[in-house]
Amino acid sequence: MPAPHRTSLHLADVAIADGFWSPRRETVRTRTIPHQEARLREGGQFEALLLEPRSHDGDDRERFPIFWESDVAKWIEAASNVLAHGDHPELDAALDKAIELLAGAQQEDGYLNSYFTAVKPGKRFTDLRDAHELYCAGHLIEAGVAHYEATGKTTLLGIVRRYADLIAVEFGPGGPCEGGYDGHQEIELALVKLHRATNEQRYLDLALLLTDNRGRAPFYFDAEAERRGDTGYFGGHWSPGGAYARTSRRDREYHQTHAPVREQTEAVGHAVRAMYQYSAMADLALELGDQGLHDACERLWDDLVTTKLYVTGGIGADPSIEGFGKPYDLPDHTGYAETCAAIGLVFWAHRMMVLTGEAKYVDVLERALYNGVLAGASADGTEYFYGNPLASDGTVERSDWFDCACCPPNLARLLTSLEQYVYVGDAEGLYVNLYVTGAARLTHGGKRITVTQESDYPWNGDITLRVTEAEAPLPMALRLRLPEWAAGATVQVNGAPAEYRTENGYAVVDRTWTEGDRVDLTLPMAPVLVRADPRVLAAHGKVAIQRGPIVHCVEEIDNAAPVPRLAVARGGELRTEHVDGQDTVIAEGLVDGPAADGLYSTEPPAAAPTAIRTVPYYAWANRGKGTMAVWIRETP
């Protein structure tokens, strides 16, 4: 089995001290994580682990706790990531307490799920389609690995290993769940992480088994329903009459169980489930050199990015399934684009880059990260979007929590682990995927080297990298990503235009490095008008404004009229100002005036010149409610 030849740097080997990201990460540490901890306490998630869930009104006791370990686990993962970069004794102690609760809830045989222990004993692993047990297990495993890697403690890692070992038996040959797999993918990618953290082959085997079981005939969810004799968790809760049955192609696509994963060709169904599955497939393709999984990933990727990707990097346009619509079906007002789905796209895109070494995946990662993902939280880090529409009629605003609270902690764990997306190492050297001020420390050819980078990215495309530490002259390829939007980028080494080759979307500077070497990368960052394929009906006759990686939007509060009355002038000037720590692009445009002649007229409405002001899409809905749009009409 070939060793994976590219890997993210370890969290502790990357430093981030970035004007854009560091304040956001600090907000996550000081506000989001404590806010979320308080919510887990109020909501009962911690208390549930005592296995005596407090009673709620009516049947809430049954309805809510089903995903609760995942909420706790994502919070632990985010908090652990924070500990990887600094001493925070109180947070460390809070984690220890939460892990004690988990330890107390773990059963003798390793099983760990409060709902099926306290509320439905004897029913474990009988409703894989709906009950999210393996999903919760996956998040616990990710939390255990993150906690171990950040603190060196094996308290949680030991718990999740025991649980994973139980699952391997239950789902293994002759086990009661042989042939089964999860209704919400997650554990597969978690098991790959557990394998990497422990070097235990059996976790990789289990990840592959669960992945390859998926979508095979006979259909496991039918078989388990027959054995169980009831309609399943969501059957009971979502259609009280019990008429609920998931048997159509659309239903199977929802969980990506319509075909074996290697035969899947189109991104369909629930978007987060899809992203987690595809991420695991990319991981397994890398770890196992599995070309079948690799090819399936590339097919699914091409389908997604050519037909189902919002310009913000959001995915999953159809609210009715929290998932993919038809190709080019990307409505703006009613589009879903769940925050968790954009986060899942970051996960998958990163793994695709690690698998292939191609920058095009990071282009999409960056699009999602700076736009569709970041918009998920308010500027102060305590209010959230579940869905992220590309236009608002003035009624849309963030909420401070959700009954199904998947997005807030997902955002927290992503931002606190941003390090892993900045650099990737391989046998030839270092890939710089994202432009984030800070440093990377690595060992190359047995020698230590530290590379720093500095910039005002994403507001400025001038990026300086320096070799601040290098053990003896050190030959190494430094790969700098050339973003798709940065035509005309230039590279200088030590002040002189550099020789470099372009490979897979990277400028490759292959030389022998010594301390003090400096590389200057310049990415042109003029604002541009972006247009969508005409099959995207919501963007017809409209443009989006983008500068560098930042997709902008127009909010009513900055403009002369409600947003639908504005139009960008084709060929007009676009000018950038940096205000209050972020760009605004000012576009020449027109604002439709009042009608000349009643409600309907054969005269075109009067239009007056106006300056249209944008803000970054991620920053919208922080100043009260008003109309907003990413896609703006374009006039002659």
Add this chain to the structure above:
Amino acid sequence: MPAPHRTSLHLADVAIADGFWSPRRETVRTRTIPHQEARLREGGQFEALLLEPRSHDGDDRERFPIFWESDVAKWIEAASNVLAHGDHPELDAALDKAIELLAGAQQEDGYLNSYFTAVKPGKRFTDLRDAHELYCAGHLIEAGVAHYEATGKTTLLGIVRRYADLIAVEFGPGGPCEGGYDGHQEIELALVKLHRATNEQRYLDLALLLTDNRGRAPFYFDAEAERRGDTGYFGGHWSPGGAYARTSRRDREYHQTHAPVREQTEAVGHAVRAMYQYSAMADLALELGDQGLHDACERLWDDLVTTKLYVTGGIGADPSIEGFGKPYDLPDHTGYAETCAAIGLVFWAHRMMVLTGEAKYVDVLERALYNGVLAGASADGTEYFYGNPLASDGTVERSDWFDCACCPPNLARLLTSLEQYVYVGDAEGLYVNLYVTGAARLTHGGKRITVTQESDYPWNGDITLRVTEAEAPLPMALRLRLPEWAAGATVQVNGAPAEYRTENGYAVVDRTWTEGDRVDLTLPMAPVLVRADPRVLAAHGKVAIQRGPIVHCVEEIDNAAPVPRLAVARGGELRTEHVDGQDTVIAEGLVDGPAADGLYSTEPPAAAPTAIRTVPYYAWANRGKGTMAVWIRETP
């Protein structure tokens, strides 16, 4: 009390033999009315009048029969209208049988409602807000008047008079319902008709009483709910928990009970309820010379036509209340525009013209009639739209019936009584409001005169009127409506340009007429691009195509691509062809091609010239499903 000085001609005094309307009316006679009769038989509406309603599944027995007399009544009214113009013995007999059923269902004291007789005895007139009793009574009264006027028979008229007399007692001073009024307006305008048919003042008094009770404090619907002690019919059926209470401003606006009717200033709430109320207000203003009601009507009219009227004449944009949205809130895909509401607008507009003598009301009547109303039925007259959106994503189609089947028979009774909208007479002569081939016979100054008109309207604006009968030379003003869209209209009398004055939107030809006189009116009918006030967000940067009174739409089946990919070229030529009995306008335009460069690009999409073909809006959705739009993008 001043006598009304303008009146519609009697149905029997108008003949219609029109290329456009006669086939449609014949379809109503030969297909729609029998189809509807069959549906009333299958649905149980007739059977319910035996007062032993057949049992349905579950609580359907309680749920469905509540509007049933109105379905029967509207069918009787439509069928009676047919009898006004020809002998149809079978239909005559069918009506007699239906009327016998009604006679059998009428109680000793005149009460006539199967639901409250068979299902809820003892509860009559206790739930005026929800139970539609007076609404059904109103439709029975309209049917009784129509049947009497068409056949001379008083069988149904006698029934409804006895019922109206009972209502007058119940709602009169000291009666159990003193201060009450209907939750769905309808009886008020019906009572005016009954007054006109019988010349009984008490029916007019009752209409005024019910109208002026509305919206007065204390709030009658609260008082009756307290007396009744339950949540009311829809409270019970629509919110089973019984939590339903209608107390907000929005709830009161739904029934137009938020203020006394004379103080109402904006068209709000359920659109059909509003139209029926405003129609009664206009009737009463005319009959009573009541300036307060007249002024209120004009205020409400101005609000509606300047802020809440679709270009098709549809009204009531908000599906959640089947009613008016906020000003300029006229969405295309999701707009409601119920067929019955457009029909109600025809009723009101006609009464406003009769009240004021102004053609501007007929302009709106014509817009609704030829577009928003006609679209409500399929070309073959057996399938119907309840809502009439101005755009379709390809999923919208007509249905063959509805549980709440108000629209199909409403359409039938309108088309079969079209005569009354064509001509209006007054002391000075004759108004020609609509251009419909046929004849009007009237007595003017004690002398008989017959005027015929002939045209290919709405396809051609050349209209010829002839005096084919005139008792001696006869001085009379002939008023020809000059439609708002017909700038540059010309009038000739006996082949020579005529002297005429323009008054209230009419060309007034005031002369002494003799047999053989001929008037030629020419209305320019070049197709035009119509634009909406910029506050109509759904029409931004878009145009509608109109020729004469016909608003066109673009259907996918006639064009090179799904409709949203088409754009009309500004300044391009519009050409009309007459194909298969209707106009198509061919506009120069562009069709967006496939994207040059992936899903998003900084290059404008390739666009190819295309001829955009329209059909009249009323004719859409007769050739399978596909995208459709009235508002089409306009390019530079």
